[in-house]
Amino acid sequence: MDLNADLGEGFGRWTLGDDEALLDIVTSANVACGFHAGDPSTMHRICAAAVTRSVAIGAQVGYRDLAGFGRRRIDYDPAELRDDILYQIGALEAFCRVAGGRVGYVKPHGALYNTAAVDEGQAGAVVAAVSSYGLPVLCQPGSVLARMAVAAGLEVVAEGFADRGYREDGTLMPRSEAGAVLHEPADVVARAVRMATEGSVEAGSGRAVAVPVSSICVHGDTTGAVELAARVRDGLVGAGLAVEPFVRPS
Template identity: 85%
Template sequence: MRSIDLNADLGEGFGRWTLGADEALLDIVTSANVACGFHAGDPSTMHRICAAAVERSVAIGAQVGYRDLAGFGRRRIDYDPDDLRDDILYQIGALEAFSRVAGGRVGYVKPHGALYNTAAVDDVQAGAVVAALNAYGGNLPLLCQPGSVVARLATAAGLPVVAEGFADRGYQADGTLMPRSAAGAVLHEPDEVVARTVRMATDGEVETGTGQVVAVPVASICVHGDTAGAVQLAARVRAGLLAAGLLVEPFVRTRPSPAGSAGGGPDRRR
């Protein structure tokens, strides 16, 4: 039976400000992209999400972003590549601490927001992402768009790469996501979202806003946790995938590493 991972961005509150229904989504998704405190998230939230994910056997991923709480990481920042590399390492390490306390591990890394979109097309920032993963140990899978610059550089560096599609986002003809400012960039109609998701998971393709069909061979599907009705939509997406005959499961199984080892490592299922 073919399998597919279902992921969501979680832990994106900060202090007294909350965003999304994290626990409810953790009952639906199979991988949690946990904000690491730069674009969103704080230590207590990271601790809580990691514990809840381990309890539900949900894989934990470091959702790394720009140092931009005010802009929620959705504004491009031109970094010195060494500074960006170190910021990413810092975020992975912070989440790893809370994952270990909860009895799990960070199983993969996914860039967030503007970093995700920039690394998809920009060699410098994509190189910084790859450099951070290499420095950490080179065994954490990178969750990113298929065909992106960062996917190409990571593959060339020998890093595991997992291709990701988006259930509720509009696509452009080149396979990149539509800017959030554009009409049709975020989709809300459940039947449309479910149909697009099943098509991506089974046929590896998606229809753009202009009617073109674009190849998107994916192993993981993202449902956003900060959109209206996110929990209900995620539940519909999961039910649609199961009805299509797919097994919905994490693409990694994390385990604690032996004491004293650096970087650890996930049990990769693909």
């Protein structure tokens, strides 16, 4: 089972999360590419640190929305969105190359992640951009993006969120709703282990929802993210799972 986190989400003088500590725990790093968060120096630093630790690097692509941290939906022209995503992947690839690594996969961020899960136009833009690189797509299982990526011949890696609430349809609860973000470590660990071993999660309604996943995400900006990630990793290992990246770092 892979364990991933969103990293490099600071900007300029502003920092968010403890990237170095998380890189000692996770197996895959979703690196912000400068549109919703991140900047060139941060990308350079994270790529170098990830390569040193043999952590897989993914392009965490998002809307051009630093002010909103990429969590506000934007209605893009599909061609423009495609090109914005290409731009972000290419920027991260440059820093990976300098560090002796490579971009191993792509994961949409925030509002783009949620919109591409249900909207064919934006999902198609993501697929068109990623197809140029032939990279795996890390996304929600059963989503429109997952379906369109498979149809385009891309590898899809199904992702579950240890620290997020779910709806009965398998989508994430909006952050504005109560219970959308889990903070209690025991609950986060139990959710991660259940997803990894049983392929299911308890929705906010209490109903069990199927979520067959190959990667578990702990958000780097969640309060206590380092402790949560460490405890999730320990929980997965304790359940008899090998914790390793789904794509080979290089």
